[in-house]
Amino acid sequence: xxxxxxxxxxxxxxxxxxxxxxxxxxxxxxxxxxxxxxxxxxxxxxxxxxxxxxxxxxxxxxxxxxxxxxxxxxxxxxxxxxxxxxxxxxxxxxxxxxxxxxxxxxxxxxxxxxxxxxxxxxxxxxxxxxxxxxxxxxxxxxxxxxxxxxxxxxxxxxxxxxxxxxxxxxxxxxxxxxxxxxxxxxxxxxxxxxxxxxxxxxxxxxxxxxxxxxxxxxxx
Numbered sequence: 001x002x003x004x005x006x007x008x009x010x011x012x013x014x015x016x017x018x019x020x021x022x023x024x025x026x027x028x029x030x031x032x033x034x035x036x037x038x039x040x041x042x043x044x045x046x047x048x049x050x051x052x053x054x055x056x057x058x059x060x061x062x063x064x065x066x067x068x069x070x071x072x073x074x075x076x077x078x079x080x081x082x083x084x085x086x087x088x089x090x091x092x093x094x095x096x097x098x099x100x101x102x103x104x105x106x107x108x109x110x111x112x113x114x115x116x117x118x119x120x121x122x123x124x125x126x127x128x129x130x131x132x133x134x135x136x137x138x139x140x141x142x143x144x145x146x147x148x149x150x151x152x153x154x155x156x157x158x159x160x161x162x163x164x165x166x167x168x169x170x171x172x173x174x175x176x177x178x179x180x181x182x183x184x185x186x187x188x189x190x191x192x193x194x195x196x197x198x199x200x201x202x203x204x205x206x207x208x209x210x211x212x213x214x215x216x217x218x219x220x
Contacts, residue, residue, distance in 0.1 A: 002084065002094045002111055004064075005129070006101060007118030012127035012151070013097040016118060017060050018161040019151050020095055030057040034067075038160045049079035055090045064096040065103030084111050117145070126150040 003020075005013045014035070021031050025039045032053065033040040043059065045067050053059065061067065068076070087094055101109055116129040130145035151157075 002087065002096070002113055004101070004112045004115045005095070005097045005118055006099065006115060007120075009099060011118035011120045012129075013099070013118050014062050014161060015127055015153075015157060016116065016129060016151060017062055017095055017097050018157050021058070021060050022157060022160060024058040024093075030054050031060065032057060033060040033062070035060075035062045036161065048083055049077040053083075053090065053092055055092070057090075057092055059092065059094045061095070062097045064098040065100065068104050068108050081107060084108060114147075126152045 005016045007013050017033075017035075018037065021033060021037055021040060024031050030053075031037070031040040032043040032047075034043050034045075037060070040060070068080075084094070096112075098104055101115075114131050114133060116131045119128040119130065121128070127150065129149055129151070131147035131149075133146050
């Protein structure tokens with residue numbers, strides 16, 4: 001079964017993946033994840049088309065829009081699509097998290113059986129998830145969802161996953177420098193100085209134009 005979890009940033013998509021992975025680990029299943037998760041095995045995009053997953057395993061893919069983008073889907077190996085269409089033969093369950101289904105190719109959206117829309121209320125001690133079988137109704141204001149469940153915001157689940165682990169991918173970049181905008185006047189003296197500079201620049205430009213006209217008239 002392929003289950004997708006979507007929603008706004010910070011709504012609890014990754015939290016739901018961690019919660020579901022924790023339940024699968026408690027059952028003794030082999031869990032594979034593309035994000036740092038305690039008790040799970042690492043997996044990357046090349047592994048999906050290079051290896052055969054064990055029977056009865058569970059695969060968790062966070063930020064699926066980075067892997068299965070609709071613009072780059074045609075460049076992926078055909079084994080990727082075979083994995084999603086033939087996963088039932090190995091009793092394999094797949095869970096994917098994505099901010100927007102528009103980023104995922106249509107071929108993948110068609111094999112998703114159930115989609116949950118994540119909702120997070122900061123003042124409440126749980127995350128809410130509304131399940132839809134029809135993708136067109138996902139996140140609708142009518143709330144015509146088919147199933148619904150809640151996940152408590154327990155520290156147990158948060159300790160299994162580092163939501164900021166992706167920052168390590170940018171650790172090789174130099175730190176951002178701080179440079180304030182200097183053209184914005186702050187005092188009356190700065191305003192007058194800026195007016196003088198603009199006026200001087202205007203007069204200088206007009207003088208150059210007049211000089212070119214005089215030289216052109218002299219040549220005639």
